[in-house]
Amino acid sequence: MTTLARLDSVTRRFGSTTALDAVSLEIRSGEILGLLGPNGAGKSTMLTLLQGRRRPTSGTVELFGGDPSLARFRAELGSTPQETALPDTLRVSEVIDLVAAHFPDRVPTAQLAEEFGFADLLRRQCGALSGGQKRRIAVALAFAGRPRLVLLDEPTTGLDVDARHGLWAAIRRHRADGATVVVTSHYLEEIEALADRVVVIDQGRVLADDSLDAVRSRVESSIVSLRSPSAQRIAELAGVVRAERAEGGEASGDGTDRLDLTVADSDEFVRTLVTSGLPFERLAVRGASLEEAFLALTVSTPASPERIPV
């Protein structure tokens, strides 16, 4: 597998803020790489370095084997920024032609519009589009020149469910046609739906870099759900990484609370629970979703595990 881009011990500071802290990462051809992290984790900074829009404070960023701040190394790069800004007075088809003209092998306008679901908007001026329509067009623009590498910063923010699913299908189709994609997202289900590989970042550091399944299994989290009148004490038992009152789990009429506990080892935790003698009922155990695994990863960075007050 070819390496298309690489960060080698990259640190980027903004004044006293360290947005990226000694990050090393390779982007390999053919993959959809999901960048996952809370607000301010450093995801957008990583993309701007890959786009050559900023330089690292230290370390090396390489795009197609060269320095991304030099235009010739960006020739096969497509990207969609977090903020969508299309020129108000141009028609949609004109914006597509303008962007695609920079690439030697463009996707025909009608095909792109069909794939990304805006065939009916081609003659519309950009200023007259809704936020969601602009977003779909901005994502499509990243693919307009069949770039080898596409960077998508929160591509489906603000889109409804149907529009998001449509975009995911289009992104997958372009990957099948040979594009490599890096996608940041706040929607964890988006990363689960798209990514082959997941990089979890928090506070500028890479906490995990592995296949989707491996990231899930690496944290080996399980969710133990139960009801108990002693919720607080159960949440404080050894082995609990995170404790949360389940949705709709307000104290019920019988004085018990429903709890969802993220634990590293469910067998061990159940033994601890039984030994504690604390009352519980309706215990259920299941594997953690990516979202839950991600939360467990990011909250376990400090010395002590986080316990959300229950």
Ligand SMILES: Nc1ncnc2c1ncn2[C@@H]1O[C@H](COP(=O)(O)OP(=O)(O)OP(=O)(O)O)[C@@H](O)[C@H]1O
């Ligand atoms: N131009 C800048 N000047 C000062 N600080 C900045 C600048 N750009 C980013 N930062 C800081 O660097 C850190 C990382 O920001 P970044 O935008 O990369 O995070 P992110 O993971 O993309 O967050 P979000 O999910 O909220 O978009 C944050 O603390 C942010 O405030």
